[in-house]
Amino acid sequence: MSSSKHSTEKVDTSSESVPDIPALGSEATVDESRLLLKLDWRLLPIITLLYLWAFLDRTNIGNAKIAGLTADLKLEGLQYNVCAAVFFVSYCFFEVPSNMVLKKVRPNLWLSFIMFIWGLIMLCMAFVKNYRQLVAARFLLGIAEAGLLPGATFYLSQWYPRSAYGQRMGLFISASTMAGAFGGLLAYGIEKMNGLRNLSGWSWIFLVEGAVTMLIAFLGLLFLPDYPEKAKFLTEKERAYLVRRLVEDSAGLSKKFRIKYFWQAMQDYNSYLLSLLFLSAVIPAYCFAIFIPTIIEELGFSQANAQLMSTPPYIFACIVMLIVTRWSDKVQMRGPFILGIAVIGIVGYAVWYGTKSATAGYIAAFLACSGTFPNIALILSWAGNNTGGDLKRSVVLAMVIGLGNLGGVASSFVFRAQDAPRFHPGHGTAIGCICITFLTATFLSWNYRRLNVLKSEQLGGIEGKTFDEMGDASPEFRYLL
Template sequence: MSDYEKGEKNEHVEDITIPSEEQFSLPLDEKADRRLVRKLDWNLLPFVSLLYLLSFLDRSNIGNARVAGLSTDIGLKGLEYNICAAVFFLTYSAAEIPSNMALKLLRPSIWIPSIMVAWGLVMTFMCFVKDFKGLLIARLFLGLAEAGLFPGVNFYISMWYKRSELARRVALFFSAATIAGAFGGLLAFGIDHMEGLGGLHGWAWIFALEGILTVIVAGIAFFYLHDYPETARFLNAEEKLAVRARLTRDANSLATHFDRKFVWQALGDWKSWMQVLVYTGILIPVYAFSLFLPTIITGLGYSGPQAQLLSVPPYVVACIVTIGVGIYSDKHCLRGPYILAFAPIAIIGYAILYATDPHTQPGAGYAGTIIAACGVFPTVAVAIAWAGNNAGGELKRGVVLAMTIGFGNLGGIVSSFIYRTQDSPRFHLGHGVVIGVLCMSWVASAIAVVVYRRLNSQKDELCARENIVDCEERRAEYRDLGDASPLFRTIMSDGSIVIYAALTLSALGLAWRNLLSMIPGPEYLTYKRIGDELKSDIIFLEILGNKIIVLNSMRAASELLEQRSALYSDRICPPVLKDPELFDWSGSTGMLGYNDVWRHHRRMISKFLGTRESAQFYRIQERQARALLRNLIDATSQTKPFEDVKQAFLLSMASTMFELTYGYRLQSKDDPFFQGFQEILEHGMDVIMLTNFYVNLFPALSRIPEWVPGAGWKRTIRGWRDHKARAAIAPLEWVKAQVHAGTAQPSLLTDSERLPYVNSLISEVMRWRPALPTALPHVCLEDDKYRGYDILKGTIVFGNVWSMSRDENIYSNPETFDPERFSDGQLPQVPVFGWGRR
């Protein structure tokens, strides 16, 4: 009889004599082994996944209930909702280790259904809570009852599969959490419409129906849940022996009996606490996501029912990615590198949420939730499998899993308090904390990978030196050493993959740290602030692999971009501007590289707009300058002078452009051509910046259909492009009509006298409010040196015109609008579009 059969007093089990290991040590052929594992999968995973789906659904449905009116109806104030969300994790974490030990002493088919009945009843009766105190007590008992399921099922799964097979199974099992999130949103949307039925609020029906469903499934689990391979009804005697043989070979015959020393081994092993750190840094974002996703989506401007429905897609996508990662993690026998790869993806998602203004860019924020889900959820299954893989012996593995999951779940307390009502709708505190703990998890994972690799190498050397071979006698000798046995090897990865992942993702982390430092306010102000803090007029950034140099002084810009223009005349065309379905500007003169095509463009432009040729436009400039002065004088007498001044400058600029290009004089600010021009100008920069940020980070976003949630920016671009095309064609049609009628006026050559004060005024306006606060970027064609700095080929270099216009060493009192400062012609004018050959 096996150890498990001897301990099972309450169940009649067929008497099975387990042969010695030598009798079944020969492995099954590969085809038969795959068939056996597939049989285990079909009989175990669907049902345990259903159990976890219900568990995750019941613990996280408070987030859906909040959106459905829970806080208002029972009078929750301040942080009371956060407290109720947090207390669940106190009892949940405290009870996990004892619960896993109870599972070891009892049978899974008894213990797991029992705790399910307990939490199902608690959840059902939560529909009757009337105030903060009642909800608090209910959440405490819910955590106590649910504590045993997640670590218990992870331990339970490890009793059926080899360590190299666990990640895929844990991923499939944990994917139920993502399904629960999606199902919970759909269910909450439907149940919320039961408002008032039976005298209960809609949120109360969410608790009641989901709790009743849990109790029903628990009743089925008493009869359906299989305990261990030796007692599984779906396996025949030969298959039972085969399963046990697979596990024995994989565990190197480590101890399986109950002994307190294995508990102390787990608690005293620093590697166990390293896994706790990895898992905690992952689980805080998971719980924050599940508890507050509907709230975050509501903050983006969507209504309660819309938020319930929109909470579904992030979980659906995360479910697919989680399963895929689990499959490939087992296929390549890798754990740590997948955490090193996917934690930065989650960081990207939360960085987008942090940077996005929910009032103007709700779609972008929603895209951030999907990216965050794809990064967070896949790492949980891998981290759990990793912790269980590297704990030797059944009891120690059970305790380590309970430690990892138990202490990790204390992070749920942190998750409950970082998204506060007063931080809505941007939730900078919450998003920032999540980014921080993900970075912590990434660093801990990198350290663990290096340590495990070193431990395996040391054991290889020890076995070679001491001639320790894997045989029955040696296994018996090291039986109680657990993972300290010389025969035990940790599940890790190929060293080259680890090094590659570490280097690549370290660079990515640096890139995102640079990017996040630029989030607050307009970028040109941030560049100036960074330069002032560093006391340098040159600052260097590396963002997503792009090396960028920002020049904050006229001296640096002139010396590099003017005096060395042969080296700095190339141009970068970002993916968003290059994409033919978005802006399609790759062929425009400003975006062309420094090549023969650009030189041809330059010759054609000089032919019509060179220094001598532009003299023909002086008369137009003078007329427009006088009109601008008249409009400015009129503006000072209006009730909103600043708005009228802005309108006057826009009208003057547009009138000059239209007369130069089409020979058409704008009649007034009500002219339809001017209104089209104004709309293009006002919305153009918003369109470029919105798309520029996301498509340049993720070029594949340009292929997303417009109907996908969050892809509304594509419709915005299309609408803007169509409007721009119409605005450009309409004046041209007017010109054609004039030519056809014979009334078109030829251009006149003139050499009008300059108006000094107007020129000074324009110079001050361009200093006060530069047309381009950051000039068009240049790209370095060859490696260069400047003031001791190495500037590599391909580095993007541009001048911060705003910082130069505020340089106190050149312009006294730069925050004062003073046109007369330019009257003597001694001060340099702020460049309008930049420096150099282009």
């Protein structure tokens, strides 16, 4: 996938001025496993914490709902669903611009800034008095939070080679499952503050979580490093080795900021297939995250127990995610694992659809959760792995996450109050979406295999040419299946 010429040419590490990186030499003695572990300890705790709180902030409206939000604001009909959905409308349209800004601005500055802003908005949500104010706050929250997930996904792709990226994405995305688990416990505790300072329990959920978000933003500013070329926590030898390793891993593709790479992303049909894949996976995942307290409550459990019992399925899904992403990295394949997880999700939602038993319904929650959330990590790592060139990758990841998160709009409406307690339309929609995930992943696996064969044939007879501006269309770039 790489050639010797990439180890001797000068590396264009970014559009910014960075220190020269020496050619591969003595740094070849660096122990890569120890280097990756060093990166893990330095990067993953803080970036995972950022995403954990982002996911908690966008889905805590589900916890606020059963803590009295709908009654206090006198929400009727689909008004709660609109409040849940409007977040994703603004969210999806600001992801591509945010990632393009990230390519030009230091990541610790940009990611911390947007996190501080959405924390402030979340805090203000504690004081909304009616439906219109809540809609406006959720819309602004979507704008502010839009850059975190695509930005962090791109950021990690700038640090880890493809052979290690999937497992790290699993650790990172596991924050969403931890947020679901932690969110239920946190909401259960915060709700006990109901009446304190004349604020309802749901107000305290928004107030406390918003204030903590703003605090975490400062931690991101202090502890999140920039890109490998300027990593002070690495030795010069480690820095040189890592940058060279990443260049060779990407077949020496350009890291410059050029608008033509934006158009490469927009004109690549695989960008839209990956977006469809992510969309179909996100809908059942968000259905689960937003409505799991309500679903459990409708199974016959008390309101307080519904908050607590939403936690174990997330913990189980987190374990499954970490196992499959590690295995996926080991065999360097994504598609087959996406298919296997999809089957588990179909079974879980099918049991929900057909059962009246509270016990069976709660067991199905474990299957539904572990059959949806692991695919978020697998699909994002697949998109990052199979997109060549920094700017194109940043745009494609933002497209995939932005268009995919339109699923958040759909998921906000599929579980309607009038469908309780069985929620057949909601569960049926989730099953249909997971089937689309299965079919799209099958086609992409076949297509990537076909394109790799064509690249091998194309490369023959044209050795010595450079393809650094071709993105993943370069004959030297190989797709992961």
